[in-house]
Amino acid sequence: MSDDAKRRSAQLVVAVLLALLGFAAAAQIRLTHQDGSYAGQRREDLIELLDSLAAAAERTQKQIDELERTRSDLLSSSERREAAVEAANEQLAVLGILAGTLPAEGPGVTVTITDPSGAVTAASILNGVEELRDAGAEAIEINDRARVVASTAFVERDGVVLVDGHELRPPYVLDAIGSSHTLSEAVIFPGGLADEVSRLGGEVAVEEAAVVEVGSLHPVDPPEYAQPTDE
Amino acid sequence: MTNQAGGGRPPPPPPSQSYAGLLSELMTNTLDADYEVVASRRSAATGASPQGESGGDPRSGWSNRAGIVAAVTAFGVLVGVSAVKTAQDQPQATAERAQLIEQIEAGQARLDDLHGDLSALQADIGRRQQEQAGEASAASRRTDDLQHLAMSAGTAAVTGPGMVLNLDNARHAVPGAGGLILDSDVQALVNGLWVAGAEAIAIDGHRLTALTSIRFAGQAITVDYRSLTPPYVVEAIGNPDTLPSRLLETQGGQLWLGLRANYGITFETQTESTITLAGDAYNNLLWARPVGSR
Known part of the structure; x- marks a missing residue:
């Protein structure tokens, strides 16, 4: 055997050994690497960690369940509240129109009272308002200034007509919301407002309209003597 | 150690009697002598020694080398097997460990998710509670508004001091003779009460609202389309100290003083410390709606 052959076989052996060593080392490193941040921890530590994680998750889940109940309570109460709010808003709209704090619109009539001789009195106008109320008027204003409410x-x-303190001058224009036909019938009914005004030398013109706007407002002051009852 | 003088001779055999000599012989001569013996024996046997001293028996060289290779290979195999075994054993030993770690990581991911859910839920509830607090204060404002409006509109019951008026036709009154109370008389009286500062009025228990009409039908007054029979009772809430006197200053009050004086119509007033008026039950409006609501 030559020196060359001997050298080769020796190199081969070394190569094989190095390969095995490398393989073993690589395997070891791979296994060690898998542990990551848990490399230094014993199996018992890991099990304890897992247990405490499970316990923490359970506690958190319980909190979540509780909060979800709270939220569903909130949701159903907010639904109830929304219904109540809707009802209250409808009531506010009706009361606002009745009390004169909201501008109103709807079908109705515009009644114009001319009074060339200045003979039409506040009582005549009040009588006209009563006729309109009797015919179902839901909102009335005079000369776009005086909103007629219960206490007007x-x-x-x-010789000057004052309605809730507003000085009004003829012609007196009454806007009334309601059934326009019924309202106009009431005004021109024999013995009604039209007759009375013509007797006083004035004239009444009634115009039915699909939309009449009653835009003037009556401020509501808190009552001084009337108190709500406990019912 | 002796040193004998002699020319051309190989170095004398070292003294073999001392330990130091043996050691140095081992160090210096080691196998040389043996090799010489073997080499001479070999050359004697073959008659030629072409390979010289460094040659030697190929078989004995091979067996030596084979032994070394075998030993090294065995060592390598041992290391390799041990490494492979370790590589195989370790997954088994750490299979559980890896599984544990996997579970831990999954558990942490789940906990993170849960914490995310929890804080989202808390934020949501906080927002809703704040909303509802706002709604509650809006609702209480609305309730206050509703109460004021309803009192003013005449749809809520109210109580307070005021005055009570008793009205009746004149005794033996006949139509046209002036002894009958007309709707315009009652309208004038009610108007006078409003002028005098009344805050709420009812006629025979019927609360007056913006919709209430006071009319005359047949022989009787109607309030809110309901026919009333005399005597009529008018109740008004307001300042009991000023309401009666202010009423008498109004045109309505003056009218009624005249009715009483001239036609015998009953017109009695008295103050009350507590009057309670029911609210008018109302339905939703049929025609009027807030501007811009449709």
Whole structure:
């Protein structure tokens, strides 16, 4: 055997050994690497960690369940509240129109009272308002200034008509919301407002309209003597 | 150690009697002598020694080398097998460990998810509670508004001091003679009460609202389309100290003083410390709606 052959066989052996060593080392490193941040921890530590994780998850889940119940309570109460709010808003709209705090619109009539001789009195206008109320008027205003509500006061001072303190001058224009036909019938009914005004030398014109706007407002002051009852 | 003088001779055999000598012989001569013996024996046997001292018996060289290779290979195989075994054993030993770690990581991911859910839920509930608190205060404002409006509109019951008026036709009154109470008389009286500062009025228990009409039908007054029979009772809530006197200053009050004086119509007033008026039950409006609601 030559020196060359001997050298080769020796190199071969070394190569094989190195390969095995490399394989073993690589296998070891791979296994070690898998552990990652848990490399230094014993199996018992890991099991304890797993247990405490499970316990923490359970606690958190319980909290979540509780909060979900709270939320569903909130949701159903907010649904109830929304229904109540809707009802309250409808009521507010109706009361606002009745009390005169909201501008209103709807079908109705515009009644124009001319009074060339200045003979039409506050009482005549009040009578006209009563006729309109009797015919189902739901909102009334005079001369786009005076909103007529339950407590509206009609006063005559020195020949001037004052409605809730508003000085009104003829022609008196009454806007009334309601059934336009019924309202106009009531005004021109024999013995009604039209007759009375013509007797006083004035004239009444009624115009039915699909939309009449009652835009003036009556401020609501808190009552001084009337208190809500406990019912 | 002796040193004998002599020319051309190989170095004398070292003294073999001392330990130091043996050691140094081992160090210096080691196998040389043996090799010489073997080599001479070999050359004697073959008659030629072409390979010289470094040659030697090929078989004995091979067996030596084979032994070394075998030993090294065995060592390599041992290391390799041990490495492979370790590589195979370790997954088994750490299969459980890896599984544990996997479970831990899954558990942590789940906990993170749960914490995310929890904080989202808390934020959501906080937002809703805040909303509802806002709604509640809006609702209480709305309730206050509703109460004021309903009192003003005449749909809520109210109580307070005020005055009570008793009205009746004149005794033996006949139509046209002036002894009958007309709707315009009652309208004027009610108007006078509003002028005098009344806050709520009812006629025979019927609360007056913006919709209430006071009319005359047949021989009787109608309030809110309901026919009333005399005597009529008008109740008004307001300042009991000023309401009666202010009423008498109004045109309505003056009218009624005249009716009483001239036609014998009953017109009695008295103050009350507590009057309770029911609210008018109302239905939804049929025609009027808030501007811009449709």
